[in-house]
Amino acid sequence: MRKLCHCGQKMSLDFRVLIFGRVIEIDRVPIFECQLCSHYEVLPAVKSDLLALLDELKESNEQGLVLFNEVNELADVMFSISRTWNQMESTSTSFEVLFEQKCKERINLLLDVYGCAKEMNDRQWMDEISKRLLQISDFVNYSQFSGAN
Template identity: 35%
Template sequence: MLKTCSCGETMRMKLRTVIYSSKVEIDNVPVYTCKACSRSEVYTVVKTDLTGLIGKLGAQPEKQTFRFDDWNEWANLLVEAFDVHKKQPDPALIDRLAGERIDMLLDLYSLAEKIGDNEWKNDISKRLTQLSHTASIHRSAIAP
């Protein structure tokens, strides 16, 4: 997954650790980085969830570590794609994994509905929303 940097060079996506308030490490955050100018930028589709997580931590958080892929379904999918591909994941692989993940979550939602577990349904619904809102942005961000 590539993006053009403001310096004109190509930025590559990497899964990075973001440090908040010098105490909290948030691992596996999708970030674009530019080798030419050292600019970094959090992947647009996960910014809202990252700022939401940081907001929940408060101004004076305790020392701790989070896996962002446990917090955001799109980051979770990218971790899987990077594990499979080891380098820059193929956009077709990401699309395939996203489709498989949506199918799995829909199956789980159906099960949660059958057993009447509203908390589980709400969690699955949030995850489906993260994937569906980001899928169209992801497709427009992929370089040919």
């Protein structure tokens, strides 16, 4: 996944640790990063979820480590691919194609889990799965890869 930086260079996908209030680390936040000028920005598709998480953390007064990929489905799919991508780079499949495939697989899995939650009449679980489905399906439906190559 790539995007153009304001300096004209291509930015690549990476993951960062964000420190919030000097007491909470939010790890595995997907970002676009420019190797030339070191500019980085949070991936637009997860920014609203990151801001919502920051609001929750502000209210809770928690301390410690939060793994963002455990909060955001899209970040989780990206992170799982990126962990093995270096070994797979010799394949002809691009990151974007693999990512889209893995997103569709995750959507199918979440739909199956939703069916199980519905069968159990577990409203809280259904709501959580619906939230996760929205995070990933919105991205797939409105593919944010346009202009990011």
